[in-house]
Amino acid sequence: MTGSGEREGERQIQSLLSCIVERYGFDFRNYAQASIRRRIQGVLSSERLDNVAALEERVLSDPIAFQRFVHGISVSVTSMFRDPSFYLKFRRLVVPMLATYPFIRLWHAGCATGEEVYSIAVLLHEEGLYDRTRIYATDLDAISIEQAKQGIFPLSRMREYSAAYVDSGGSESLSRYYTADRENALFRSFLKENIVFAQHNLVCDSSFNEFHVVLCRNVLIYFNNELRERVLALLHDSLVNFGVLAIGSKESLRFSNIEFCYTQLDSTEKIYKRVM
Numbered sequence: 472m473t474g475s476g477e478r479e480g481e482r483q484i485q486s487l488l489s490c491i492v493e494r495y496g497f498d499f500r501n502y503a504q505a506s507i508r509r510r511i512q513g514v515l516s517s518e519r520l521d522n523v524a525a526l527e528e529r530v531l532s533d534p535i536a537f538q539r540f541v542h543g544i545s546v547s548v549t550s551m552f553r554d555p556s557f558y559l560k561f562r563r564l565v566v567p568m569l570a571t572y573p574f575i576r577l578w579h580a581g582c583a584t585g586e587e588v589y590s591i592a593v594l595l596h597e598e599g600l601y602d603r604t605r606i607y608a609t610d611l612d613a614i615s616i617e618q619a620k621q622g623i624f625p626l627s628r629m630r631e632y633s634a635a636y637v638d639s640g641g642s643e644s645l646s647r648y649y650t651a652d653r654e655n656a657l658f659r660s661f662l663k664e665n666i667v668f669a670q671h672n673l674v675c676d677s678s679f680n681e682f683h684v685v686l687c688r689n690v691l692i693y694f695n696n697e698l699r700e701r702v703l704a705l706l707h708d709s710l711v712n713f714g715v716l717a718i719g720s721k722e723s724l725r726f727s728n729i730e731f732c733y734t735q736l737d738s739t740e741k742i743y744k745r746v747m
């Protein structure tokens with residue numbers, strides 16, 4: 472593409488993102504640039520459109536096309552017991568703290584299609600804490616949230632998930648928690664009983680409760696520094712004192728404005744405890 476073609480492409484992207492803020496209140500302008508450009512290219516091809524101006528027209532006039540756009544922009548890659556060592560550390564370092572509370576509120580921010588949420592529900596069940604826990608699982612992507620509510624995952628991935636479950640310290644067989652049909656694993660309904668799934672946008676919605684644990688793993692990596700700080704402040708405001716924050720192994724609170732309000736419980740899995 473020529474220099475002027477590139478500039479025009481960039482102008483169209485900025486126009487698209489600004490119009491989306493005005494029309495829907497969703498603000499993607501501070502997402503990491505390279506990633507958002509790549510995702511928009513992906514949406515163009517799945518919508519069979521050849522330029523961003525046409526995409527703008529479509530998403531502004533059709534809320535369902537906008538939902539598809541959000542789904543296309545969101546990187547919803549996830550898996551059950553993702554990074555099993557995180558769950559091992561959670562069992563060892565966080566569960567004993569949670570056991571001291573009469574009631575536990577946990578927030579999964581950016582839960583995608585829910586695999587991580589069912590994983591933590593299984594873990595809390597095995598640790599005898601699930602009955603007194605309420606899990607709030609949120610994502611900005613309505614399509615992912617609908618999938619998460621179902622608790623249905625491809626049977627073809629269960630072998631991989633079972634191995635991760637064992638590595639995460641699981642004491643049973645994962646198959647105990649689902650029934651299978653020809654293609655899918657349907658997670659048992661008792662695991663859903665204490666979970667509230669809802670759409671929530673970390674960029675523009677505010678804090679909605681005080682939590683003992685906030686898990687926001689593999690989400691901040693898609694934001695630029697300014698947005699990352701803003702979202703970290705929101706997560707901080709959503710935690711009780713001595714509450715636990717986990718942001719995923721690729722992230723860190725180092726050099727952030729809230730760094731000094733936390734002690735590190737685990738440096739590899741980036742599990743922190745709020746101390747002020």
Ligand SMILES: C[S@@+](CC[C@H](N)C(=O)[O-])C[C@H]1O[C@@H](n2cnc3c(N)ncnc32)[C@H](O)[C@@H]1O
Nearest residue numbers: 545547549581583610611612672673674688689
């Ligand atoms: C890579 S997935 C991470 C899923 C899960 N936490 C995990 O670690 O497996 C990133 C998720 O962040 C969500 N996300 C991105 N921007 C968001 C925002 N502004 N508010 C809420 N969720 C957001 C995406 O929709 C996507 O589902």
